[in-house]
Amino acid sequence: MKQVTIKDVARAAGVSYSTVSRAMSGSPGISEKTRARIVQLCEEMNYTANAVARSMVMKSTKLLGLIVTDISNPFMSELAYYIDGQARARGYNIVLCNSLRSLEQERGLFELMISRKVDGVILLPAESESYSTLGALLPRIPTVFLGENLKDAPESYVAVDNYRGAYMGVEYLYKLGHRRILYFGKRRGSSTHQLRSDGYHAACEAYGLTPRCLNNTFMSTSIKYGYQLAQQLFAQPMDYTAIFAATDTNALGIIQAAEERGIRIPEDLSLLGFDNIRDGALPRIGLTTVEQPKKLLASMAVDSLLDKIENEQSGYAHRILTPSVVERSTCRAIEE
Amino acid sequence: MKQVTIKDVARAAGVSYSTVSRAMSGSPGISEKTRARIVQLCEEMNYTANAVARSMVMKSTKLLGLIVTDISNPFMSELAYYIDGQARARGYNIVLCNSLRSLEQERGLFELMISRKVDGVILLPAESESYSTLGALLPRIPTVFLGENLKDAPESYVAVDNYRGAYMGVEYLYKLGHRRILYFGKRRGSSTHQLRSDGYHAACEAYGLTPRCLNNTFMSTSIKYGYQLAQQLFAQPMDYTAIFAATDTNALGIIQAAEERGIRIPEDLSLLGFDNIRDGALPRIGLTTVEQPKKLLASMAVDSLLDKIENEQSGYAHRILTPSVVERSTCRAIEE
DNA sequence: TCCGTTCTCTCAAACGTTTCCAATACCATT
DNA sequence: AATGGTATTGGAAACGTTTGAGAGAACGGA
Numbered sequence: 001m002k003q004v005t006i007k008d009v010a011r012a013a014g015v016s017y018s019t020v021s022r023a024m025s026g027s028p029g030i031s032e033k034t035r036a037r038i039v040q041l042c043e044e045m046n047y048t049a050n051a052v053a054r055s056m057v058m059k060s061t062k063l064l065g066l067i068v069t070d071i072s073n074p075f076m077s078e079l080a081y082y083i084d085g086q087a088r089a090r091g092y093n094i095v096l097c098n099s100l101r102s103l104e105q106e107r108g109l110f111e112l113m114i115s116r117k118v119d120g121v122i123l124l125p126a127e128s129e130s131y132s133t134l135g136a137l138l139p140r141i142p143t144v145f146l147g148e149n150l151k152d153a154p155e156s157y158v159a160v161d162n163y164r165g166a167y168m169g170v171e172y173l174y175k176l177g178h179r180r181i182l183y184f185g186k187r188r189g190s191s192t193h194q195l196r197s198d199g200y201h202a203a204c205e206a207y208g209l210t211p212r213c214l215n216n217t218f219m220s221t222s223i224k225y226g227y228q229l230a231q232q233l234f235a236q237p238m239d240y241t242a243i244f245a246a247t248d249t250n251a252l253g254i255i256q257a258a259e260e261r262g263i264r265i266p267e268d269l270s271l272l273g274f275d276n277i278r279d280g281a282l283p284r285i286g287l288t289t290v291e292q293p294k295k296l297l298a299s300m301a302v303d304s305l306l307d308k309i310e311n312e313q314s315g316y317a318h319r320i321l322t323p324s325v326v327e328r329s330t331c332r333a334i335e336e
Numbered sequence: 337m338k339q340v341t342i343k344d345v346a347r348a349a350g351v352s353y354s355t356v357s358r359a360m361s362g363s364p365g366i367s368e369k370t371r372a373r374i375v376q377l378c379e380e381m382n383y384t385a386n387a388v389a390r391s392m393v394m395k396s397t398k399l400l401g402l403i404v405t406d407i408s409n410p411f412m413s414e415l416a417y418y419i420d421g422q423a424r425a426r427g428y429n430i431v432l433c434n435s436l437r438s439l440e441q442e443r444g445l446f447e448l449m450i451s452r453k454v455d456g457v458i459l460l461p462a463e464s465e466s467y468s469t470l471g472a473l474l475p476r477i478p479t480v481f482l483g484e485n486l487k488d489a490p491e492s493y494v495a496v497d498n499y500r501g502a503y504m505g506v507e508y509l510y511k512l513g514h515r516r517i518l519y520f521g522k523r524r525g526s527s528t529h530q531l532r533s534d535g536y537h538a539a540c541e542a543y544g545l546t547p548r549c550l551n552n553t554f555m556s557t558s559i560k561y562g563y564q565l566a567q568q569l570f571a572q573p574m575d576y577t578a579i580f581a582a583t584d585t586n587a588l589g590i591i592q593a594a595e596e597r598g599i600r601i602p603e604d605l606s607l608l609g610f611d612n613i614r615d616g617a618l619p620r621i622g623l624t625t626v627e628q629p630k631k632l633l634a635s636m637a638v639d640s641l642l643d644k645i646e647n648e649q650s651g652y653a654h655r656i657l658t659p660s661v662v663e664r665s666t667c668r669a670i671e672e
Numbered sequence: 673t674c675c676g677t678t679c680t681c682t683c684a685a686a687c688g689t690t691t692c693c694a695a696t697a698c699c700a701t702t
Numbered sequence: 703a704a705t706g707g708t709a710t711t712g713g714a715a716a717c718g719t720t721t722g723a724g725a726g727a728a729c730g731g732a
Contacts, residue, residue: 005688016712021690031710046476048451052391053688056717061388063431070417072614077413081406084434093452095399096432098420115384116429140382223618256619278408282559283592284620341718352682357720367680389718392687 004047013041024049055117064305065113065121066094069101074277075248075294076124079146082298083122090306092119101126103133110134114141120305122146128191131155142308146301147292149191149320156308156316158301162192165290165323166199167206169244169272172325174207176333178242178270183213184233184254185226185246193246196274200244212240226253234261241334242270248277248289251330255285266332276326286329293321340383349377360385391453400428400641401449401457405437409585410613411630412460415482418634419458426642428455437462439469446470450477456641458482464527467491478644482637483628485527485656492644492652494637498528501626501659502535503542505580505608508661510543512669514578514606519549520569520590521562521582529582532610536580548576557582562589570597577670578606584613584625587666591621602668612662622665629657 010017015034022030023038041047055061064087068076084094095118099106106126113121120142123130131150134143138155145157173181183200187193197213204211214233226249234257245251251273258265265271273280273289280287300319307313346353351370358366359374377383391397400423404412420430431454435442442462449457456478459466467481467489474491481493509517519536523529533549540547550569562585570593581587587609594601601607609616609625616623636655643649 003688007688017689018691018713019711022711025690027691029710034710046472048447050688051452052388052397053717054690055388056392056688056719057690059717066432071407071420072410072414072417074408074410074413077410077416078408080413080432081408081434084407084432088433093448094432096402096416096420096430097424098417111384112429116387136382227619252618259619279615279618282588282615282618282621283563283595285618339718343718353719354683354721355681358681361720363721365680370680386718389687390720392689392718393720395687 003050004045006047006049009038009042009045009047012045013038060119061117062092063116063118064092064094064302065109065116065118066096067099067106067109067113067121068096068124069099069126071096071098073249074279075275075292078278078294079124079298082295083302086299086302090302092302092306099126103127103129106130107133107137110137120144120309122301122305124148127189128194129189142305144301144305144308146297147192149195150318151191154316156304156318158297158304158319159192159321160292160297160323161320162195162323163199163202165274165292166196166244167203168323168325169274169290170200170203170207170209173242173244173270173272173331174203174209176242176270176331177335179209180212180240181209181242181244182240183211183246184243185229185250186213186215187246196246223249223253223256226250227256228253230254230257231260234258234263238263238269242272242331244272244274246274248273248275248280248287251287251289252279252285255287255330266330270331270334272325272331281328288328288331289326290323291326292323296321339386340381342383342385345374345378345381345383348381349374396455397453398428399452399454400430400638401445401452401454402430402432403435403442403445403449403457404432404460405435405462407432407434410615411584411611411628414614414630415460415634418631419638422635422638426638428638428642435462439463439465442466443469443473446473456480456645458637458641460484463525464530465525478641480637480641480644482633483528485531486654487527490652492640492654494633494640494655495528495657496628496633496659497656498531498659499535499538501610501628502532502580503539504659504661505610505626506536506539506543506545509578509580509606509608509667510539510545512578512606512667513671515545516548516576517545517578517580518576519547519582520579521557521565521586522549522551523557523582532582557585559585559589559592562586563592564589566590566593567596570594570599574599574605576605578608578667580608580610582610584609584611584616584623587623587625588615588621591623591666602666606667606670608661608667617664624664624667625662626659627662628659632657 006017006020010020020038023035066083071077087094097109099109103126122144124146125148128148131153147159149159149162150157186197201211230253245254251271254271263269273287276289276291280289304317342353342356346356356374359371407413423430433445435445439462458480460482461484464484467486483495485495485498486493522533537547566589581590587607599605609623612625612627616625640653
């Protein structure tokens with residue numbers, strides 16, 4: 001495991017180490033003959049430049065921090081997949097961390113990233129509060145928030161238009177004939193969920209529907225939570241024809257509870273999700289949902305961040321993408 | 337974004353920078369009084385040591401490379417989740433890459449890791465050939481293979497006993513009364529799949545069953561592939577009562593094809609998977625499967641790697657865990 | 673008062689690159 | 703043969719930290 005350094009190569013080639021450096025990096029001012037000779041020699045000696053030393057002098061690690069709440073969540077792992085692809089295409093690598101949805105952890109990880117001198121960080125925030133928790137740390141490293149709408153905050157973020165997505169969802173159900181639509185699972189402390197809920201209410205108003213909302217203080221986006229909440233819900237008479245779930249994972253929990261109660265989807269109840277996680281496309285599930293364009297989201301986040309880094313802009317940009325409804329088999333047309 | 341260095345702090349504190357270093361790192365040979373004063377000052381000045389510079393002199397980055405074929409695959413993202421947890425508990429971070437199941441990419445990434453000077457790498461290999469492709473690179477950095485059985489190869493790996501898992505799977509089905517069990521989806525070029533297939537054959541022999549195997553050259557572990565292959569399969573008469581799928585993702589594809597054909601699972605056909613990916617536990621799916629203990633797998637991989645790194649052992653270790661069957665609802669008892 | 677000891681702190685080297693600037697070699701032109 | 707110009711190479715500083723060796727101060731005992 002002994003490290004072969006540029007000096008070893010220089011000595012073997014009988015040149016100075018600046019020459020070797022030039023040969024490897026493809027900079028001009030070196031004859032083709034020596035370059036070829038040195039490159040050849042490097043291969044023989046198994047020399048690869050030490051990226052740490054390079055980072056030191058270049059003041060750039062070519063590393064991007066990626067802080068997610070939970071990489072095993074399908075929405076995030078899919079995002080991570082695309083982020084890695086885009087980052088690598090542009091010469092960067094990803095250092096990945098899970099914040100476990102804890103603001104404290106998140107802050108710690110953010111500091112860690114600063115001290116590791118990654119060139120920038122992409123953050124899938126634990127909560128909308130993340131923005132304020134991180135406060136003073138933010139100016140110390142280029143950052144883009146991903147997924148969460150930060151409204152007018154002076155920080156870059158890339159997110160889907162959650163308000164509009166929810167609006168479109170209601171619209172979609174309305175056109176199928178639904179007039180009594182229950183919104184399921186508004187989560188506190190998340191601007192994403194606030195906006196979705198707002199969009200739902202706005203659409204209801206626009207279409208003359210009376211909104212009905214299943215709020216809850218300690219909402220979580222897990223399948224389990226959706227299941228538990230749905231159990232309670234189904235214990236009461238069903239005075240709605242469709243449920244609009246705040247997230248796909250919640251919707252999955254609803255499916256399970258419905259299954260157990262003998263409520264058939266979509267025959268007895270239409271169900272619409274939000275996110276379009278991959279699991280929703282699974283056989284036997286076929287969840288109709290509002291899609292977040294994950295590949296686009298990911299590559300815009302990377303591009304946005306690299307812009308900031310490479311052009312040393314200190315400004316910020318808000319990029320908001322338009323969602324769309326993807327139809328599968330959990331919603332059906334009805335006549336009331 | 338201007339970097340605060342140790343010199344700035346030293347100047348402000350009126351001490352040399354070695355003193356600051358010692359104060360921060362908690363080394364002895366410094367009075368409590370000055371230490372407290374300096375630590376305080378560091379906070380005020382927002383000083384955090386530059387990890388790159390530290391890596392340079394310490395000859396350790398406290399970074400672990402994690403090369404997976406596809407982080408969006410639920411099996412791998414779950415593994416990654418646990419790996420990050422364990423690594424961070426021991427003071428390391430993860431740099432994540434997707435090899436896209438290409439040996440060439442994988443090799444490139446491995447070289448990248450070497451040049452990045454990560455302290456070690458955990459590799460979920462693209463193929464069992466990975467071991468030989470990487471060949472000369474392997475001695476240059478501590479590595480542990482995860483998931484794939486490398487038999488007697490002189491390299492560390494952590495994997496489940498795939499042979500035994502498959503054997504147990506057959507045993508399980510046998511005890512439910514199944515006598516005609518089809519093995520679905522043996523993949524070439526993967527020792528994991530070879531072993532599973534071997535285990536299946538051995539168990540058939542032991543229980544006096546005639547093995548029936550759906551081999552195929554260009555097998556992929558995706559849902560889509562399982563679906564396509566199952567479509568072909570179901571076009572022919574069904575002369576088996578259970579399918580043992582090589583992976584859960586394949587099983588998911590089978591479910592979809594069965595659904596479309598009107599084949600009910602488990603009433604008409606029992607289905608057993610392998611891996612216990614999280615999706616299998618979803619409502620309406622409830623896949624019975626052979627479980628790989630992912631959390632354990634992950635933490636053993638990390639521990640094994642760190643052992644190697646921190647004790648500078650050049651040896652290798654093979655750790656093989658025992659799988660178990662997790663029962664859900666895709667298999668049922670029959671009488672033939 | 674002086675010396676030895678202990679405690680605290682400073683100095684400087686080292687880690688492996690990149691790059692600016694200076695120096696040399698080479699070539700063609702006069 | 704001398705000169706000028708250009709193409710190539712070498713030297714050295716710089717990046718920010720850790721750490722071993724050594725310097726200086728404080729202190730107690732003789």
